Amino acid sequence: MPKPTRTQTTGSGHDGTLTPEAGELVSALVNADALAGLSAKGLRTRTRLLEGARSAFEKKGSYVETRISDIVKESGVAYGSFYTYFGSKEALFYELAVEVVHEMYVEGTSRYRGDNPIERIDASNRQFLDSYRRHAAMMTIIEQAAALYPEFRALRRRLRQGFVDRIVANFERLSKAGRMDTSIDPAIAAHALVSMTDNFGYLWFVLGESFDDELALSTLTQLWGNSLGLRST
Amino acid sequence: MPKPTRTQTTGSGHDGTLTPEAGELVSALVNADALAGLSAKGLRTRTRLLEGARSAFEKKGSYVETRISDIVKESGVAYGSFYTYFGSKEALFYELAVEVVHEMYVEGTSRYRGDNPIERIDASNRQFLDSYRRHAAMMTIIEQAAALYPEFRALRRRLRQGFVDRIVANFERLSKAGRMDTSIDPAIAAHALVSMTDNFGYLWFVLGESFDDELALSTLTQLWGNSLGLRST
Amino acid sequence: MPKPTRTQTTGSGHDGTLTPEAGELVSALVNADALAGLSAKGLRTRTRLLEGARSAFEKKGSYVETRISDIVKESGVAYGSFYTYFGSKEALFYELAVEVVHEMYVEGTSRYRGDNPIERIDASNRQFLDSYRRHAAMMTIIEQAAALYPEFRALRRRLRQGFVDRIVANFERLSKAGRMDTSIDPAIAAHALVSMTDNFGYLWFVLGESFDDELALSTLTQLWGNSLGLRST
Amino acid sequence: MPKPTRTQTTGSGHDGTLTPEAGELVSALVNADALAGLSAKGLRTRTRLLEGARSAFEKKGSYVETRISDIVKESGVAYGSFYTYFGSKEALFYELAVEVVHEMYVEGTSRYRGDNPIERIDASNRQFLDSYRRHAAMMTIIEQAAALYPEFRALRRRLRQGFVDRIVANFERLSKAGRMDTSIDPAIAAHALVSMTDNFGYLWFVLGESFDDELALSTLTQLWGNSLGLRST
DNA sequence: GATGAATGAGACTTCATTCAT
């Protein structure tokens, strides 16, 4: 019965262009209210709890098996202090998950600024999977929480949607320009290809299937490119 | 700390052809030992427990929140009888999960017998996603268990591997015959495309994203076909 | 937040005469349902818990300060067994309180069968206060619970009402017969005099004010008799 | 384990006459020491805490469920400041209870100055019950505290004793003058009749039994008068 | 083999009290 007690405001102010302020959507999910009216000391303790929690979750490798006692031990604060800042493990984790996925979102957004769509995809995938690798421990936990609780499932969908929207916009632009297979539905293709990359990351870094780095990345780029019938020119 | 107490023998005796006896791989995972020496009455109770568990899991919609008490209530057997047949919730669920994934494996295996690879893929995807839809409730639970426990993660990987192996074999054959893009690594492509279809099913039927049936299916087929550069001839 | 989880059926089948089956009203409050479908073993454990609780409450002398751990220790059962039979401390205590007040009700009902109203009152008061003295420890706890929680307040009122109703009926009969001061309102007088006797018992046996037995009893009888202007003939 | 940390001196300096300085007894219970050496600012904070506590107790309607956090919130002072002025919730409440009962004591003392004992009783009862009605919320809490803790039980007895003593003195005077039934023990009668009035107030204003104002009051006066065999002349 | 009561470890949460600023 997870009840993240802190409310979140749904962010929707994103422009759909190819170069959005990357964090826009996600940052809207971070709860500024929770931090308002907190003394410097309070803020420090709160931060220690978040950091301690992250470390505790990663050590245990399991959302359900990480106890609040593990978190406070790792944070070096008293048991009671946990409840000064968070109503429950879920509430804290929600914030942590938003933070991590926010980082991945930002890091997984291509910094490529050229006109070659294949290079853009290649850059994005590399960044995204590199980020996945670095956040593998937390992603394991996030997948757990998402599998377990509707609230986290919703969060995950909302964050995924941010990615997908940008990609759809891109596909539509390419389609209109005749630079990709116009018979392909941009929305479904975007969802499917995000599924592919996302789940490949899960397979690779969470389930532990081993791949040759370079081969895996270049193959993914090929698959994206081919599947869309991309034309550089 | 889940400890499936029944041992499993790793199944790998599969022939790599395109038309294996579908259940072969999976059936090797089913613990025949557990059933040996069971009276007819005992077997019946055991079966009732498995069926009751399935129904209990689906009702609760959550692996962790389904209690053993829910399972025995749903099964109509005594609390204590549970431990006569299963060492723990994990042990029972393991068996159930194998059973369900086995069904999906069988159902997701193309019955197409022609020579057109695109039609083969189309048929497989349709069958797989149709099966996913029907098993959505259990798949939700299986994803939970997989997210939570290494044992189930391993199971999931092993089952997935069965799919992938067949697909790799197929890709290699097509590649040798020059009927697909030879520059694509068959193993990675197989993994990636299975990730795509699998995760798309999760998105669609577990996360609840809505798609137009026909459009989704045909787009997936297109993406597979394009990405591999399939040539019908 | 007391939530007696066992439901009680309100008893109302009492005939208002002067010689009712004394326990009728109260016994209707005892929850027969809770005992239905209990094995002999279960019933024994349940009884041990009730007895252990009674003893624990009396030892601690305080409702709030008696912990569930005290109760199970005193009962000689495991902690978890408490929750097999009672949803909370409140639920158990509710039953216990009904039981005790039932005993007091039965014991406080005059067995006097003559026609002299003063002797009847005298007999009732003696029995009631004697019963109060013997149940002083539990009455202390019951007063606590009544002071603390609306549920117990309601219970106390309902039980008190049983007394009052019988007395009112008696007063009305005496009034019609011209054997008491007809200018006195029977209902208010009954309430007031029950208040007097009840609270005198509290003062005497709970607060610990000391009185000479015989003098106290005879004075109370005098006060009742005088106040109502009773005439023996 | 309530431990009112402030010491109290037992007040008993009352003269036994019929017109004592009403507050004398009670005022002796107020801890003057606690106020000594308090700055004007400190005194103000202390007062705010007492007022806030009163309001918090009345809002919650329960002694145990009113937290110190509720009190300081209601008072508008900092959490820590509570302990600058009071050693515990019990200590503060003790003072508050003394104050309230003092008010009721003063208000419940007849201002009647004539010679008619029935009119005197009538006036007293009216004033007392009127006062009870107005203080019902706090009386609920005081009864709770009294039921729970020996310290408050003792306080309650001491305050009650003040009433009773005056009434006993009065009864003795009337008895000597042959204006009431001389066979009645004045002390026990005083206790019993105070019990009646006190508990009737509890029944009426705390338990919520409803009575017609005028009928209730006049009946009580009748019961007092009759029971004592009062003669106006 | 079936039954369901008994067990108790362990998780969560509250809140009076302390203490550094």
Add this chain to the structure above:
DNA sequence: GATGAATGAAGTCTCATTCAT
């Protein structure tokens, strides 16, 4: 003297597992 964050002891309740019948 005021502030409010920090503390941790103590209590409640759950539920997987055991065991006597």
